[in-house]
Amino acid sequence: MAVKNVCAAKMGGCSFSMRRGNGKSDRLTASLLVCILFFHFTPLLFAQQQNPPFLADKYLYWADSVLATLSPEERIAQLIMIPAYSNKDKVHVDSISALVREYGVGGIIFFQGGPVRQAHMINRFQQETKVPLMISLDGEWGLRMRLDSTVRYPYQMALGGVSDEDLLYEMGAEVARQARRSGIHVNFAPVVDVNNNANNPVIGFRSFGEEKENVASKSLAYMKGMQDHGILASAKHFPGHGDTDADSHYSLPVLHFSEKRLRETELYPFRQLMEQGLGSIMVAHMQIPALDDTPNLASSLSRPIVTGLLKEEMGYQGLVFTDALNMQAVAGYYPPGVVDVKALLAGNDMLLNTMDVPATIREVQRAVERGEISREEIDQRVLKVLQAKAWLGLDSLQPVETAHLIEDLNDPAAVFLSRKLTAASLTLLRNRDNILPVKGLDNIRIASVSLGTDKPTDFQKGLDRYAPISHFTFPAGGGLKEIADLKTKLADFQLVLLGLHGLGIREGSNDFGITPEMNVMIRDLIANHAVVVSVFGNVYSLDKIPGLEKAEGLIAAYQETPLTQDLTAQLIFGGIGARGRLPVTVNGFFKQGDGLETQTGGRLSYTQPEEVGIRTADLNGIDSLMRLAIQEKAIPGGQVLLAKGGKVFYQKAFGYHTYDSLQPVNMDDLYDLASITKISTSLAAFMHLKGLGKFDENETLGSYYPPARGTNKADLAYKDILTHQARLRSWIPFWMSTVRKNGSFKWFTMKSDSSRRFPVKVADDLFIHRKYDQKIYEEILDSPLNPEPGYVYSDLSFILAPKVIETITGEPFYEYLDRNLYRPLGAGTLTFNPYKNYPPKRVVPTEIDTAFRKQLLHATVHDEGAAMLGGVSGHAGLFGNANDLAKLMHLYLYDGSYAGEQLIAPGVVSAYSKCVYCDTGNYRAMGFDRPNRPGDPNGNAAPSAPKSSFGHSGFTGTYTWIDPENEIVYVFLSNRVYPTRENRNIYRLNVRTNILEQVYQALSKAEGRED
Known part of the structure; x- marks a missing residue:
């Protein structure tokens, strides 16, 4: 058996025979010879088992040199790992410090607390120790299992259902990165217990599942991810805790099944990980009569199990940890110190959660004196611990840097990995x-x-x-x-x-x-x-x-x-x-x-920039631009949404409803969309009708709207109307004709109370005559055309649009839009007159109107003409949040298709979003805006936006843009007109287009990184 102990971990494992003192070289030569003979005659026994990484000879020199400096008591202390908490008081911290300084314990296992507090403790203890401490933690689902302010990964049970095991390797690598950044060296994970007992009170969701092959493959991926990146993994709970009906924290579970079953099932994952260089194993506290029938003896205290089965028969050469020795499965039977000695005699290397360090050292010394364990055997285990410390970099230990620690531990890539794992599970x-x-x-x-x-x-x-x-x-x-x-x-x-x-x-x-x-x-x-x-x-x-x-x-x-x-x-x-x-x-x-x-x-997904190839940090400029806009009082607040390929990767609310900072902006708040109404209502309906063969842009206004016949508007082609070159006036100040010179309203126009004759709400406590809309439509039809042809942006045709659409469909304007577009999209907040369905706190106010309505406009439309039409118009009046507007913009991005439904016939949006009269200098599409000066930082689009992109802006401070080449949708909502429309800082700062430019710059950086 001595030969097996020397050679079981391949040729490199023979380093355990190297002892300091006279004859060192002779002993090494003899040991190597024995190993050569052993492997020559038993090539199959351990041919597949790979050494734990720290057993390489290059780690032996430092370990051997440190061992030579330690007293017998200090050597015993190196095998002790004590518990610590970073959420406890100074008395606790000082007590740990005393154990470190006085006895030189080998390591610390940290439990609940926080990363920065823990880092300060680690730095203090590492300064006070003679031999660097091995720091450990239970991080089965990442550091969050013990530390606040860190990334939580899914439970192992959830990960057991993930098909892509590369993700588990990534998780292991990321947990290792976070651990090393935190000063942690050993993660007591993965749990490799095969959970084949649904009533197991202690494992359950901590296991990868009930199938041994699945448990092994998932555990292996997690293990290799950690150890390939410098953290020691620890498979637990040997020889398998998955089929127990008692919790070893409180009592001693008994495994009644056969040795054959144990070997075929429970030990299978452990063997698979051992073969791939598993660094350490944690031994469980369970009574297993099939392996050791000593009454009330836990497996962690059993020499036949720890030494006989694990070390000798299975040939395991890595570090062997006990489970916590303060658990009642062992502590209920033996006092501190005594239980530790029993664990050491059983064959464990590291005593976890030793509760009385001086008693343990004293009891081990007595065991040596009684001949129960030799000094040489203790030295071999200490040497192995020290080699592990060298592999972990403790031979050149640096303090944990606490600056930016929380930020580093919560790197967006780490958070995104958790998202991927959760989604896959x-x-x-x-x-x-x-x-x-x-x-x-x-x-x-x-x-x-x-x-x-x-x-x-x-x-x-x-x-x-x-x-x-x-x-x-x-x-x-x-x-x-x-x-x-x-x-x-x-x-x-x-x-x-x-x-x-x-x-x-x-x-x-x-x-x-x-x-x-x-x-x-x-x-x-x-x-x-x-x-x-x-x-x-x-x-x-x-x-x-x-x-x-x-x-x-x-x-x-x-x-x-x-x-x-x-x-x-x-x-x-x-x-x-x-x-x-x-x-x-x-x-x-x-x-x-x-x-x-x-x-x-086919519906929107909500994710992180990393999913679309952008680093979160590369979008920090968006936050800066929004903060600047609020600071400069360009806007009180706003919503920003950005999506690529149907994935919403940025969605944030900023600031407040008004400058009094009382009501924060939320992402589900509704904004007055102003002229975005044009492409979200009138144009949306026209394109839908185009697909049904009920509208043709080559036809005239008169062909669809009988009241226009016989007027100078009758022969205006819709292609010209929608591109704003039909010679229509830009706008008409309808409200001015309702006001007397003294500022009061003419008696037949407005009243402060509603009635049968004045039922149409214009604003709070202001109602207009029920037939006044006809006067507005007639005034538009009677208005002169511009004397010269050419581009002039006009609201007038869009004010008429609802009547045109109602004439074509025989259906109320909004009901048509809601039935055919908004409801299928799930865009429930796209609505007129939100005061009817939403509480005021959900609606962001616009201007304090001192000229017409003499009030703060809140949940009623800002535009005067739309207000006089009862809030429903085709040029202004639509409200909504960024999320619902983005759904409609994605319908446009994907040429009328969303969530598997073709709501607008193929080819229609594509045609309407193209430039029609570019050769004459009119850069607009049919209803949509397009870049007027591509590449110009002061243009209406982001400088990097391609010529094919399109969208619209709104007077209240809104903006949306669609880039079909890069599959980008952008929505910006604000109320820049609060408290007055005279505030033009949003234009001075170019906030809206500069935000989208940040995305293009981030994409450019991503392409550079890929190159």
């Missing part, structure tokens, strides 16, 4: 009749219910981006009355999106908090509605809900985080597709390997 288990992604938004009423909470959830916020949805909650303690109330409220909804929340393991119960009342509620919903259930929690909870398999849609999301809820909402509506596979069998309906795939449904 989402598992679609039911999709009856392909209900997902949700289709036909124009024909369905949708409600969401968050079950297990009484507050709106991130899931519901995510759903809101896709369609108008009514939201409800059902608290964990809800009873029959709440069930009845909710049933009544949901009666008229065809589709219910149900989120299950708060599904934690409760002490003394395995129902995950699912009450009988919740089951009644779920069963009733599934019986009476089309229901899509999203389970935000432990996947085993699926078994606690009878009838769940009957739901039209079912998504296993594995855990409840804002990101998981966000991405699940995107999956439901087709922003992302489903790819995950169930890593465990829950019951007869939901089995290991189950998982349906869906493709993206």
Whole structure:
């Protein structure tokens, strides 16, 4: 067996025979000879097992030299790793410091706290120690498992369903980067336990699943990612904690199955990782009679298991850690010091969570004196620890730099990796009749219910981006009355999106908090509605809900985080597709390997710049431009949305509704879109009708609008009207004809109260005569044409457009738009007169009108002409948020197609967005604006915007632009006219076009990096 110990880890492992003192070279030569003979005659026994990386000979010199400086007591201390917390007080920190200084412990395992506080502690302790400390942490799902202000990665159970194992390698590499940046050297991960017991109280979601091959391959990817990037991985919990029904933190679990089963299943992942150079292993606290039948003896204290099975039979040469020695599975049977010695005698190298350092050192010395363990054996283990420290770079230790630590740990690329992993894990288990992604938004009423909470959830916020949805909650303690109330409220909804929340393991119960009342509620919903259930929690909870398999849609999301809820909402509506596979069998309906795939449904997805090849840092200029605009009082605030290829990669709200800084701007607030109304209403309807063969730009105004016949407008071709070269006047100040010289309104025009004759609301406490719109239309038709041909931007034809469209369709203007475009898009906030449907706090005010309406314009249209038409016009009056406007712009980007529906016939938007009269100097398309001076930083478009790009701007400070070459959609909403339209700072600063230019510069940098 001595030969095996020397040679088990290939030729390089023979370094363990090297001892200081006389005869060192002879002993090395003899050991090498033994190794050569051993491997010659047993080529198959360990041929596939790769040494842990720190056992290379180059790390031996430093380790051997340090060992020579240590006293016997200090050598024992090197095998001790003590617990520490960075969220505790100075007394705790000082107590750890004392152990480091007085006894020279080998390492520290950190638990809860924060990165900067922990870094300060690490720096202090490393300064106080004689031998650099090995710093460790449990980071199974990243540093966030223990440290606040860090990136959270999905639980291993979720990752068990991810098909792309390269992502797990990336995760390991990124966790290693974050660990090294934080001063951490060992991550006690991955968990390689095969979780084949659904009632396991301690592993469960911490495992990659129940299939040993899947657990092994996922664990290996995670391990290699960490160790390839300089962090020691630690596979746990040897020999396998997946099939236990007790928590070793509180009692000693007993494994009653056979040695054959243990070797075939539980040990399989450990063997696979050992063969690839696994750096360390953590031994569990379990009683395993098949391997050692000593009563009440944990595996971590068993020599037949640690030395006999792990080190000798399996030939493992890496570091062997105990599980925490303060856990009741061992601490309940042996006092501090004694338990540590037993662990050392069993064969462990590092004693984790030693609770009494002087007692442990004292007890180990006594064991040496009793001949239970030799000094040489202790030295061999210390040497291995020191070699690991050398590999980890502790031979040239540098302090942890605390400046920018939080920022570095939360690098956007690291956050994006978490997003990719989470998206890849989402598992679609039911999709009856392909209900997902949700289709036909124009024909369905949708409600969401968050079950297990009484507050709106991130899931519901995510759903809101896709369609108008009514939201409800059902608290964990809800009873029959709440069930009845909710049933009544949901009666008229065809589709219910149900989120299950708060599904934690409760002490003394395995129902995950699912009450009988919740089951009644779920069963009733599934019986009476089309229901899509999203389970935000432990996947085993699926078994606690009878009838769940009957739901039209079912998504296993594995855990409840804002990101998981966000991405699940995107999956439901087709922003992302489903790819995950169930890593465990829950019951007869939901089995290991189950998982349906869906493709993206053509709707917007919401992501980070990194997904479209842009670094987040390269867009910092956008934030700076917005802050400057607010500082210079160009705008009180605004919304900025940017998308590429249908992926919204930047979406932020800035500032406040007004300069009093009372109401912050939110992304769901509505803005007055001003002239963007032209391309969002009139032009949208014309293009839709064009596709139906009911409108032709070559026809005239008179052909579609009978009142124009016999006027000088009758023969104006729509091609000329839409390109603003039909000789129409730019505008008419209609409101001025309603005002007397003394400033009061003429009696037949406006009243302060509504009535049958004055029912049309112009603004708060201001109503116009019911037939005044006819006067406006007549005034337009009677107005003279410009004497000279050529381009003159005009509102007049767009004011007439609603009447033209109503004449063609026989349907009210807005109803036509809503039915054919807005509702299918899920663009519920695109509306006229938002005061009818939205609370004032959701609507951003515009100007304090001192000339006409004598008030702050809030939730009523800014444009005077549109206001006199009751807020509904084709040139101004539309309100909306950036997100919903972006949906319409994507419809234009993709030539009339969105979410798999061709809402505008192919080729129409493409034709209408092209320049018609460029050869005459008119750069406009039919309704759309185009770059007037391409490349000019003072033009109407970003200098780098291609000539093919198009869009529109609005007088209130709005702007939207579409770049078909780069598949970019840009929306900028602000109220620059607050408090007065005389504020022109937005033009001086070129805020709107400069923001889009930041994107082009970022893309240029990305292309340079790729080169």
